[in-house]
Amino acid sequence: MNTLPPKTDASAYNFGFLDEYAKKEIRRAILKAVAIPGYQVPYASREMPMGRGFGTGGLQLTLSLIGPDEVVKVIDQGSDDSVNAVNLRQFIEMTCPGVSTTTRTVEATLIQSRHRIPEHTLSAAQIIVLQVPYPDPLVVVEPSEDKRKTMHGEADYSRLLVKLYEDIVKFDEITLSHRYPTRINDHYVIDPSPIPRWDVPKINNSEALILFGAGREKKIYAVPPHTKAEPLAFTDVPFRVEHFHDATGNRRTCSRCGCDGSFLDEFTNDAGAKVYQCSDSDWCDEMLLQVKSWREVSA
Ligand SMILES: [Zn+2]
Numbered sequence: 001m002n003t004l005p006p007k008t009d010a011s012a013y014n015f016g017f018l019d020e021y022a023k024k025e026i027r028r029a030i031l032k033a034v035a036i037p038g039y040q041v042p043y044a045s046r047e048m049p050m051g052r053g054f055g056t057g058g059l060q061l062t063l064s065l066i067g068p069d070e071v072v073k074v075i076d077q078g079s080d081d082s083v084n085a086v087n088l089r090q091f092i093e094m095t096c097p098g099v100s101t102t103t104r105t106v107e108a109t110l111i112q113s114r115h116r117i118p119e120h121t122l123s124a125a126q127i128i129v130l131q132v133p134y135p136d137p138l139v140v141v142e143p144s145e146d147k148r149k150t151m152h153g154e155a156d157y158s159r160l161l162v163k164l165y166e167d168i169v170k171f172d173e174i175t176l177s178h179r180y181p182t183r184i185n186d187h188y189v190i191d192p193s194p195i196p197r198w199d200v201p202k203i204n205n206s207e208a209l210i211l212f213g214a215g216r217e218k219k220i221y222a223v224p225p226h227t228k229a230e231p232l233a234f235t236d237v238p239f240r241v242e243h244f245h246d247a248t249g250n251r252r253t254c255s256r257c258g259c260d261g262s263f264l265d266e267f268t269n270d271a272g273a274k275v276y277q278c279s280d281s282d283w284c285d286e287m288l289l290q291v292k293s294w295r296e297v298s299a
Pocket residue numbers: 254255256257258259277278283284285287
């Protein structure tokens with residue numbers, strides 16, 4: 001006979017959903033990850049009330065770090081309004097009473113994100129948690145985890161470099177659009193999660209602590225503040241980010257706010273034409289406000 005009380009409201013859960021032992025273990029793993037930048041620390045990833053692959057690794061990091069004064073922002077592909085972001089935010093609100101949430105990057109103290117780092121430069125007072133599907137960049141060249149561990153330990157990334165070189169031979173350039181292998185603090189190469197190339201330079205010498213959580217693969221790793229992060233490249237084929245130039249070589253702008261310095265998403269409108277808009281919805285809103293106030297001043 002089931003004697004447990006029905007868990008229908010937030011008070012039936014521990015603050016932050018996870019039990020205190022789980023939080024302690026995750027915090028210890030975070031400390032180790034910060035102490036050895038780029039090293040994948042194994043941890044006992046908990047079952048969460050959502051499928052693995054929906055950000056359970058990132059969520060466990062967020063729930064272990066969260067305090068009652070936290071201001072949390074959750075984004076998915078740059079947007080606060082997508083289904084995944086809304087569900088995770090609601091879950092955090094339900095299990096962490098007193099915590100406030102925001103869509104504004106500058107107001108947030110803790111940001112959980114899938115596939116993007118915000119356009120706003122993050123500050124030392126902020127932590128960003130990235131959701132990771134595949135933590136090990138070596139998995140494309142070596143199936144055995146044992147062997148990969150040795151390769152990481154010896155900083156032997158020659159096979160990964162050969163893979164990039166093969167790309168250049170075939171396509172004249174490195175074709176990776178996301179998950180670009182990045183060397184941290186001159187040693188470990190990480191998979192920076194499926195962020196576009198555009199976001200990779202933001203990891204280098206970041207003021208904010210960057211944490212990576214892979215729930216299914218049970219790994220946590222980190223890039224601490226002011227740490228060197230270099231995308232793998234060759235001296236004659238340097239790393240480059242997306243350029244967003246049109247056929248005539250002009251930089252495309254956001255169709256909503258007019259910004260010409262942000263990462264753009266491509267849409268097809270009702271007329272079948274391609275339209276570009278800022279991927280970071282908070283950035284786009286802010287730029288739009290600036291444009292409006294300039295118009296008011298000049299009117
Ligand atoms: Zn915009």
